[in-house]
Amino acid sequence: MQDMLWIFISAMLINNFVLSYFLGLCPFFGVSNRLSTSLRLGVAVTLVMIVTSICASLLNTFVLPYAPYLQLISFIIVIASTVQFAEMIIKRFSPALFRALGIFLPLITTNCAILGLALFQTNRDYGFLQGLTFAVGAGAGFTLAIVLMASLRQEMRLSNIPSIVQGTAISMILAGLLSLAFMGFAGMFSAL
């Protein structure tokens, strides 16, 4: 149980996918303009991560021992079909959410956080439950990071910024400061 807690906290805070592994930066900078959209995207990414983690566990147990060179290709196919499937389900059961997510839903396929999750899970030999915890933690961490970033950028729109740092430059520096803050969590847990 302690093991699970450790995996969760570590994936969510200490080794946050966005701020310390640099995964999923495209949506992190692209979709963090509005708080509501970024929260929805975070939830969608978390769901896709959970399904991907389950599929990756199954693949790792039943297929990949016999054909290791298929690892990348099979993971990519799983992710693409999961995203397609999620799209169909959301469209069927909640058309409002489907419209709100718009183009960001199919773009989850090329989000490196998802493929990164499958690869890390494989590299670290996580079992089924450990993988699931890892996925939930990573998704929560992604959501946390993108929501924080969206809030900061919303505040920033009201403030007076020199024209030369506007755009990507200030977002990068903000992300750097956030990442600096998240590094503090490492100290918190080494004390435990």
Next chain:
Amino acid sequence: MADSKSSQQIYDEFVKGVWKENPVFVQVLGMCPMLAVTNTAINALAMGGATLFVLLGSSVLVSLLRRFIPKQVRISTYILIIATFVTIVDFSLNAMAPVIHKELGAFIALIVVNCLILGRQEAFASRQPVHLAAADALGMGGGFTIALFCLGATREVLGFGELFGVPLFGEHFEPWVIMIMPPGGFIMLGLILLLLNWAQQRRGSRAATQAAGEQVSAHDALPIAPAHDSGHIEEVV
């Protein structure tokens, strides 16, 4: 005649990727691998080389197959082609340079989802003949590698006080450790973008003053001074 024209075109596509539309500094694409592995110059070069190879291979293949790939499934086809080349790079690096492969870890495999590569297939290789697609891939890959190297070298110099493992400063140099940690990557890229913004604004305001000056002097009928002026400004820029 036709030959020189096409070689000019190839050259244009190449320069466009390396400088004018540099994938990192101008288009801000492919950031995930670039920040993660650029804590030393050698890692940055390895990552750049791997990306260049994958980009070249998949651009040529996509360009060759562009008449046969059905429109509806083109994205999945591109991703499969890219994943194949990435698997080749992954296995070859593991065999030839296991140390670097270990340092780069899962980020070699993550080249698959580098938006730069998929973007070039969709925007360029799927519509152009092979030689142009290859030139574009070399240019974009080269530009990506240069950008990675700039970032990696700066971070290594500041964070370790070394370049390619060779110490640059005396023993009293205090390494700026934060530069090789994740926050350093974000902040350094932010600073480089800031510098480029500044350079661009300066150039923009100079062009504006130059245009204004030319207008004024044309009005005053003094043709010699502005011609000299503009030549001078171009030299400085």
